[in-house]
Amino acid sequence: MRAVNYNPKLRLQIFLVLIISAIVFTIFGGYFTRFFIAEIAILSIFAMSLDFLAARGGMVSLGHAMFLGIGAYSTAVLSIDFEINLILTTFLSLFIGLIIGVILAYFIVFLDGIFFIMVTLALGEMFNAWVFTSDLLGGSDGISGIMRPDLSNLGLDIYNPLIFSFYTLMWVLFIYLLLARITDSALGRNLDAIRQNINRVSSLGGYTKYYKIIAFSLSSGVAALAGSLYVQLNGFISPELTHWTVSGEGLIMIIVGGIGSLSGAILGASIVHIIQHELSNIINWWMLIIGVLFILIVLFMQDGLWGLIEKIKHKLFRINFK
Amino acid sequence: MILDIKNIYKSFGSIEVLNDVNISIAKNECIGIIGPNGAGKSTLFKIISGGLRHDSGSIIYNNNNLNNFSNEKRARLGIAQSFQKNSLFPEMTIIESIMIAITHTSNLSFNFYSLMFNNKEIYNKAIEIVNQIGLKNYAEQKSETLSYGLQRQLELGIAIACNPKVLLLDEPTAGMSPLETQSIINLIKKLSLNYSIVIVEHDMEVIYNLANRIYVLDRGKIIFNGNVKDIKSSKLVQDRYLGQNNE
Amino acid sequence: MFLIQFFNALQFSMTLFLLAVGLTIIFGLMKIVNLAHGSLYMIGAYIGLSVWTYSSSFWLALLIAPILTGLIGALLYKVLFRHIQTADPMRQVLLTFGLIYIGLDVVRIFWGTMSHSISAPNLLSGSILILGEPYPSYRLFVIFIGIIVLIFLYFLIEKTKIGAQVRASVDDPEMAQLLKIDTDKILFYMFALGCGLAGLGGITVAPILGVEPGMDMEVLVLTLIVVVLGGPGSLKGALTGALIIGFVDSFGKVYIPQLAQIIIYAVMAITLLFKPDGLYSKS
Numbered sequence: 001m002r003a004v005n006y007n008p009k010l011r012l013q014i015f016l017v018l019i020i021s022a023i024v025f026t027i028f029g030g031y032f033t034r035f036f037i038a039e040i041a042i043l044s045i046f047a048m049s050l051d052f053l054a055a056r057g058g059m060v061s062l063g064h065a066m067f068l069g070i071g072a073y074s075t076a077v078l079s080i081d082f083e084i085n086l087i088l089t090t091f092l093s094l095f096i097g098l099i100i101g102v103i104l105a106y107f108i109v110f111l112d113g114i115f116f117i118m119v120t121l122a123l124g125e126m127f128n129a130w131v132f133t134s135d136l137l138g139g140s141d142g143i144s145g146i147m148r149p150d151l152s153n154l155g156l157d158i159y160n161p162l163i164f165s166f167y168t169l170m171w172v173l174f175i176y177l178l179l180a181r182i183t184d185s186a187l188g189r190n191l192d193a194i195r196q197n198i199n200r201v202s203s204l205g206g207y208t209k210y211y212k213i214i215a216f217s218l219s220s221g222v223a224a225l226a227g228s229l230y231v232q233l234n235g236f237i238s239p240e241l242t243h244w245t246v247s248g249e250g251l252i253m254i255i256v257g258g259i260g261s262l263s264g265a266i267l268g269a270s271i272v273h274i275i276q277h278e279l280s281n282i283i284n285w286w287m288l289i290i291g292v293l294f295i296l297i298v299l300f301m302q303d304g305l306w307g308l309i310e311k312i313k314h315k316l317f318r319i320n321f322k
Numbered sequence: 323m324i325l326d327i328k329n330i331y332k333s334f335g336s337i338e339v340l341n342d343v344n345i346s347i348a349k350n351e352c353i354g355i356i357g358p359n360g361a362g363k364s365t366l367f368k369i370i371s372g373g374l375r376h377d378s379g380s381i382i383y384n385n386n387n388l389n390n391f392s393n394e395k396r397a398r399l400g401i402a403q404s405f406q407k408n409s410l411f412p413e414m415t416i417i418e419s420i421m422i423a424i425t426h427t428s429n430l431s432f433n434f435y436s437l438m439f440n441n442k443e444i445y446n447k448a449i450e451i452v453n454q455i456g457l458k459n460y461a462e463q464k465s466e467t468l469s470y471g472l473q474r475q476l477e478l479g480i481a482i483a484c485n486p487k488v489l490l491l492d493e494p495t496a497g498m499s500p501l502e503t504q505s506i507i508n509l510i511k512k513l514s515l516n517y518s519i520v521i522v523e524h525d526m527e528v529i530y531n532l533a534n535r536i537y538v539l540d541r542g543k544i545i546f547n548g549n550v551k552d553i554k555s556s557k558l559v560q561d562r563y564l565g566q567n568n569e
Numbered sequence: 570m571f572l573i574q575f576f577n578a579l580q581f582s583m584t585l586f587l588l589a590v591g592l593t594i595i596f597g598l599m600k601i602v603n604l605a606h607g608s609l610y611m612i613g614a615y616i617g618l619s620v621w622t623y624s625s626s627f628w629l630a631l632l633i634a635p636i637l638t639g640l641i642g643a644l645l646y647k648v649l650f651r652h653i654q655t656a657d658p659m660r661q662v663l664l665t666f667g668l669i670y671i672g673l674d675v676v677r678i679f680w681g682t683m684s685h686s687i688s689a690p691n692l693l694s695g696s697i698l699i700l701g702e703p704y705p706s707y708r709l710f711v712i713f714i715g716i717i718v719l720i721f722l723y724f725l726i727e728k729t730k731i732g733a734q735v736r737a738s739v740d741d742p743e744m745a746q747l748l749k750i751d752t753d754k755i756l757f758y759m760f761a762l763g764c765g766l767a768g769l770g771g772i773t774v775a776p777i778l779g780v781e782p783g784m785d786m787e788v789l790v791l792t793l794i795v796v797v798l799g800g801p802g803s804l805k806g807a808l809t810g811a812l813i814i815g816f817v818d819s820f821g822k823v824y825i826p827q828l829a830q831i832i833i834y835a836v837m838a839i840t841l842l843f844k845p846d847g848l849y850s851k852s
Contacts, residue, residue, distance in 0.1 A: 001655065001659050035797075041612070060659060061620060062604075062666070100640055106843070107838050107841060107842060110845060111841065111845060112845075113658070113659055114596075114600070114601065114602050114658060114659070114662055114847075115845075115846075117602070117604075117662060118602055118793040118796070118797055119797060119837070119841070121789075121793060122790045122793050122794050122797070122837070123606070123834070125786065125790040126790065126830050126833070126834060129830060130830055138723075230705075244574070244786055247670075248666065249840075251666065253662070256662065268845075284677070284678075285674045285677065285678055286674075287670045287671075287673055287674040288670065288671050288674035288675065288678075291667045291668065291669070291670030291671035291674070292667070292671065293663055294667040294670065295649075295667040295668070295671075298660055298663050298664050299660075299664070299666065299803065302660075
C-alpha cells in the first residue's frame with residue numbers, strides 16, 4: 001500500500017498553518033466555534049491514529065471506532081464508578097486502549113490486507129452490538145455525567161469553552177509530536193519498511209509480527225485517547241460512537257488528507273467535518289455526496305489533499321525561479 | 323562444515339523435483355550451484371533459505387538443525403539471502419534501505435531508546451556498507467529510481483548489511499550487462515574473504531571466477547561435484563549441461 | 570421446540586449462504602471484497618417491496634428483484650470495477666466502501682426512512698406440521714430456495730465448461746489467461762450473478778425481517794465472517810461457514826444470549842489462528 005512522499009518539512013508547515021488557524025479561531029470565535037474546534041481536535045487525533053496505522057502499520061482498519069468506544073467507556077466507568085481523577089483516567093483510558101490493541105493485534109496483524117479490513121469491520125460491528133445491549137455500560141442510553149479534568153490548581157476553569165478548546169489542541173500537539181517523532185526515528189523507518197516490503201524484512205530476520213503489533217497498539221491507544229476526550233467534551237457517551245459510520249468517517253478523513261502524513265490527517269479531519277456539518281444542514285442526502293466525493297478521490301487523487309498541496313507548491317516553486 | 327545439507331527430497335504432488343541432494347559448505351568457502359532450467363535450482367535455494375519445506379532430509383547449520391526453522395529464524399542465525407527478482411524498499415533511498423537492514427537484524431531491533439534517538443551511529447555503519455558495495459555516489463537516491471544494475475547491487479548490499487555468516491545469492495548477475503556483471507564479481511570476490519557463500523547461477527563465467535567448488539544439478543539430482551578445473555574437464559558435465567549452454 | 574430452533578437456524582444459514590456465496594466468488598475471482606454487497610441485499614429487498622406494492626404479487630417481486638439487482642451489479646462492474654481492475658486491490662475495496670454511503674442515501678431518497686414489510690404470499694402464509702409442531706411454511710420456502718441455489722451453483726461450477734473456467738481463474742489466474750480463458754467475461758458474469766444472489770437474499774428475507782435502511786450492515790458483518798471462515802472462492806466454504814455461523818448465532822441468541830456474540834468472535838479467532846486463509850483455502 002502506498003503512502004504519500006515522506007516530507008517532514010511540508011508536514012510541519014501544514015501542521016503549523018492548521019494549529020495557528022485553530023488557535024486564532026478559538027480565541028476570537030464564539031461558543032459554538034470553540035465547541036466545533038474541540039470536536040475537530042478530537043477527530044484529528046482519531047484520524048492521526050488511523051493514519052499511523054495505515055502508513056506505519058500498513059493496515060487499514062474499518063473498525064477503529066471500537067477503540068473510541070473503549071476509551072470513552074473506560075473514562076466514564078473509571079471516573080464515575082471508581083472515582084479516579086480525570087487526568088489519571090485519561091491516561092488510563094489510553095493505556096487500556098493500548099493493551100486491548102495488543103491482544104487483538106496478536107490475532108489479526110498477519111491477515112492479508114483485505115481480510116484485515118473485513119475482520120476489523122466485523123469486530124467493530126460486534127463491539128457496537130455488544131455495547132448497545134450491555135447493562136454495565138448503560139445500553140442504548142449510554143452513560144452521562146462525566147466530568148472534565150479539574151484544572152483549578154492552575155487557576156483555569158475547564159468548563160470555559162476557551163480553556164477546554166486549548167486543552168484539546170494541546171493534546172493534538174502532543175500526539176502530533178509523539179507520532180511524528182516515532183515516524184522520523186529508526187523505529188518508524190523499520191515500520192515503514194514492513195509496509196513497503198514485508199517479505200524482505202522477514203528474510204532479513206526482522207521481527208515483523210512484533211513491529212506490527214506495536215504499530216497497531218500505538219494506534220489503538222491514541223484512538224482510545226480521542227474517545228476519552230470526546231466524552232470529556234460532551235459529558236456523556238452513547239453507543240452511537242462505535243457505529244461503523246464513525247470508523248468510516250475516519251477512513252474518509254485520512255483518504256481525503258492523504259495517507260501517510262500526520263498533518264494530512266488533521267487537514268482531512270477538519271475538511272470532512274466542516275463539509276459534513278455544512279452539508280447536513282442544507283440537504284438530507286449528504287451521505288450520497290460524501291460517498292461520491294470519496295470515490296472520486298480514491299480514483300483520481302490518490303495522495304489526497306497533501307498530494308494536491310505538494311503539486312501546487314512545486315508549480316509555484318518553478319514559477320518563482322523562472 | 324558450516325552448512326551441511328543432507329539427503330534432501332522434495333516433490334510437488336507426483337512430480338519429484340529434488341532427489342537425494344547433498345551439499346556441504348565449509349567456512350569461507352564459495353559454493354556454486356549450476357544446472358539447466360528446471361533442474362530444481364530455485365527449489366533447492368528456497369529450501370536452504372527457508373522459503374519452502376523439504377519433504378525429507380536435514381539442513382544442519384553450525385550444529386543447529388534448521389528443519390523446522392522459518393525464513394525469519396534462519397536469517398537471525400546468520401543466513402542471509404539476496405533474491406533473483408529485486409526485492410527492495412521502493413520508497414527508500416539506498417542509505418535508508420541499508421539502515422533498515424542494520425536495525426531490523428541487529429539486537430538494536432528492540433532497543434527502543436537507540437531506535438528513537440541514536441540515528442547517527444546507525445547512519446555511520448550504513449555509510450560504511452554503502453561504500454563497500456560501491457554505491458557511494460547514489461546513496462541518497464530512492465530505490466525505485468535506480469537503474470536495474472544499481473538495484474541489483476543494492477539487493478546484494480541489503481543482504482550483506484544484516485551481518486550474516488552465510489550468504490545465499492540467487493542469480494546475482496541476472497539481467498546485467500557484462501560490465502555490471504564484472505563489478506558484481508569483484509564485489510563478491512571481496513566478500514568471500516569474510517563470508518561463506520552459496521551462489522545459484524546461470525552464468526558460467528561468474529561461477530568460474532568465484533566458486534571454490536561447484537555442484538551440478540540436473541533433473542533434481544547432483545550429477546557432479548568438483549572444482550573449476552574438474553568441471554571444465556568433465557565430459558559428463560560438458561555433455562549434459564555445458565553443451566546446451568554453448569549453443 | 571428444539572426442532573423449531575433448528576429450522577430457524579437452517580433458514581438463517583441459507584440466507585447467509587445466498588449472500589456469502591456471491592461475495593466469496595467475487596473475492597476469489599477478483600481478489601477484492603465488495604463491501605457494498607450488503608447494500609445490494611438491501612436494494613434487492615426494496616425493489617421487491619416496490620414490485621409487491623404495485624403488483625400485489627410476491628412471486629413477481631421474487632422474480633424481478635434478483636434480476637434487477639444483478640443488472641445493477643453488471644452496471645457497477647462495467648462502469649467502475651472494470652477500469653480499476655489492475656490497480657491496488659485496497660483501493661478497489663475502498664471504492665466499494667464509498668458505494669455503501671451512496672446506496673444508503675439512494676434508498677432513503679427513493680423509499681424514505683421508515684421500515685416496511687412485505688407479506689408472504691397466500692400459498693406460503695400458513696404453517697406445516699413437522700413432527701407434530703407447526704412451522705411457518707414461508708421459512709421452509711427460504712430454506713428450499715437456498716438449497717435450489719446451492720444445487721444450481723454446484724452444477725454450474727463443478728459440471729459446466731463455464732464453471733471449469735471459473736475454477737481455473739480462481740485457482741491460477743495467470744494460467745487461466747495463458748489458456749485463453751476470457752477472464753474478463755467470466756468476472757463480469759460472476760459479479761452480476763453474485764449481486765443477483767444478494768438481491769435474492771434480500772427479497773426472500775423481506776417477509777421475515779422487514780425492509781429498512783440499515784439492514785445492509787447488520788447482515789454484512791455476519792456475511793463477512795462467513796467468507797473469512799470459509800475461505801475465498803470456495804463454494805463449500807461458503808456453505809460450511811454459513812451453517813456454522815447461522816447455527817451458532819441462532820441457537821446462541823436463544824439459549825445463551827450474552828455469550829452468542831463472543832462465541833462467534835471466538836470461532837473466527839480460532840479459525841484465523843490456525844487457518845489464516847479460511848477453512849477451505851487454496852493453501
